[in-house]
Amino acid sequence: MGVISDTGRTLDQIEAVPYEQAFLIGDLLTTDITMLSGEPKAGKSLLAAGMASALINGRSDFLGLPVHQRLDHIVFGVTDAGADAELKARLAGTVPDNSVTVFPVEDTGREGFWRSVLEDLAQMRPGLFVLDNVIGALAPGEDISDPSAAARFMRSVRPISSVGIPTLLVTHTPKGTAEGMTVASSPIGGRQFGAAARSLITLRNSGKKGRRIQTAINRAREELDLKVTVRRATPDSEVPLWERVETRPNVVPLREAKPWHLDLADRIVREQPTETTIKGLAHRYAQDVGRKPDTIRPKLTEVLTRSDDRWSRKPSEAA
Numbered sequence: 001m002g003v004i005s006d007t008g009r010t011l012d013q014i015e016a017v018p019y020e021q022a023f024l025i026g027d028l029l030t031t032d033i034t035m036l037s038g039e040p041k042a043g044k045s046l047l048a049a050g051m052a053s054a055l056i057n058g059r060s061d062f063l064g065l066p067v068h069q070r071l072d073h074i075v076f077g078v079t080d081a082g083a084d085a086e087l088k089a090r091l092a093g094t095v096p097d098n099s100v101t102v103f104p105v106e107d108t109g110r111e112g113f114w115r116s117v118l119e120d121l122a123q124m125r126p127g128l129f130v131l132d133n134v135i136g137a138l139a140p141g142e143d144i145s146d147p148s149a150a151a152r153f154m155r156s157v158r159p160i161s162s163v164g165i166p167t168l169l170v171t172h173t174p175k176g177t178a179e180g181m182t183v184a185s186s187p188i189g190g191r192q193f194g195a196a197a198r199s200l201i202t203l204r205n206s207g208k209k210g211r212r213i214q215t216a217i218n219r220a221r222e223e224l225d226l227k228v229t230v231r232r233a234t235p236d237s238e239v240p241l242w243e244r245v246e247t248r249p250n251v252v253p254l255r256e257a258k259p260w261h262l263d264l265a266d267r268i269v270r271e272q273p274t275e276t277t278i279k280g281l282a283h284r285y286a287q288d289v290g291r292k293p294d295t296i297r298p299k300l301t302e303v304l305t306r307s308d309d310r311w312s313r314k315p316s317e318a319a
Contacts, residue, residue: 019219024055024128024166026066027220030199031166033158034217037173038203043211043230044170045083046240047203048130049090050230051168052076053239055128056095063213063228063244071127073098077105077117079136089238105131109139114156122163129160134171144171173202209287210245225290261299264289268304268311276306 023030029051038044054062058070078084084102091100101124107113121129131137134153135144142149161167199217206212215224226244233239264285275281278300282293289296305314 019221020068022219024067024069024071025051025062026068027217027222027224028062028065028201028213028215029166029168030217030219031069032199033161033167033169034199034201035169035171036201036203037171039173039205042203042205043240044203045086045132046090046230047201047213047242048076048132048168048170049087050240050242052100052128052130053091053094056099063226063242065224069127071099073124073126074100074128074130075121075124075126076100076102076130076132077137078102078132079105080133083132086238090240092237092239094233094239101126105137108137109141114159118159118163121160121165126165128166128168130168130170131157132170134169212287214292223292223295225286225292227287227290260289260291261296262303264296265300265303265313268300269313272310276309278304281311 017031020026021031036044036047051062052074053059054067055069055071056074059067061067076084076087078087084104087100087102138144138149138153142152144150157167157169200215201217202214204212204214211228211230213224213226213228217223228242228244230240230242233241268281268285273281273284275284278297279293281300281304282296286293286296303314304311306312
């Protein structure tokens with residue numbers, strides 16, 4: 001007997017997981033392992049708290065995305081001093097006290113640490129396990145950018161999701177270099193973490209441009225690039241209130257609205273930007289239309305042409 005004969009299954013033996021069961025929050029938070037990365041102070045812990053509150057309260061949506069499951073219990077493992085008190089302040093009065101359990105993640109290098117965590121979680125059966133954060137959860141002496149350390153860490157936490165407990169891992173991107181990174185390469189440790197999680201959220205906070213949530217997630221119906229804001233729910237509380245900023249207001253009746261790429265093409269013809277390639281246009285307008293450059297490029301290729309140093313609509317596509 002060998003590996004394939006022992007573990008291989010034909011398609012009829014594999015259980016299909018419907019889309020709604022693959023996500024806790026549609027196109028954002030999966031029921032497997034999701035990795036949330038961002039620079040220090042970008043708001044990663046605030047975003048985790050906001051998602052937790054929406055799930056426990058059974059809200060219909062979070063940032064306009066459907067909440068597919070209501071959770072009775074979430075477990076947070078925290079690594080920073082004072083993180084438990086900060087989490088309590090961010091959830092105070094918004095969820096029942098017994099709906100959240102918080103424990104310190106420390107001494108992770110000792111034999112059997114993650115096995116013990118797995119045993120406790122398997123017994124408690126929370127709807128979500130949140131680890132905040134990955135760097136603090138590494139064994140002493142390990143470097144998050146070391147591929148072997150990243151691989152070892154993911155092998156340690158993978159069994160948690162394998163027993164059916166959705167897992168959210170909070171980690172960091174390198175400070176000050178967010179603009180040059182893709183979603184897949186954004187966590188420190190790069191593709192070692194990205195390939196293992198396969199469900200990636202990057203939270204960017206770039207000053208004047210504000211906060212953006214970008215995703216690269218298997219089975220998602222759309223990769224997200226959302227402009228968002230977060231503020232205190234009330235002046236005297238620390239409860240985060242996340243809101244989606246609508247960058248493409250639509251006041252045209254649906255039956256009369258043009259597809260987004262045709263509106264963008266008309267705008268480019270009007271503005272005549274300095275970019276001389278479709279690729280350049282896609283990167284320039286990505287944030288304005290809330291879509292990724294790779295989504296924009298083929299659409300603009302269909303409808304735009306450049307001649308005599310000017311952009312124009314292709315004859316068959318002219319408005």
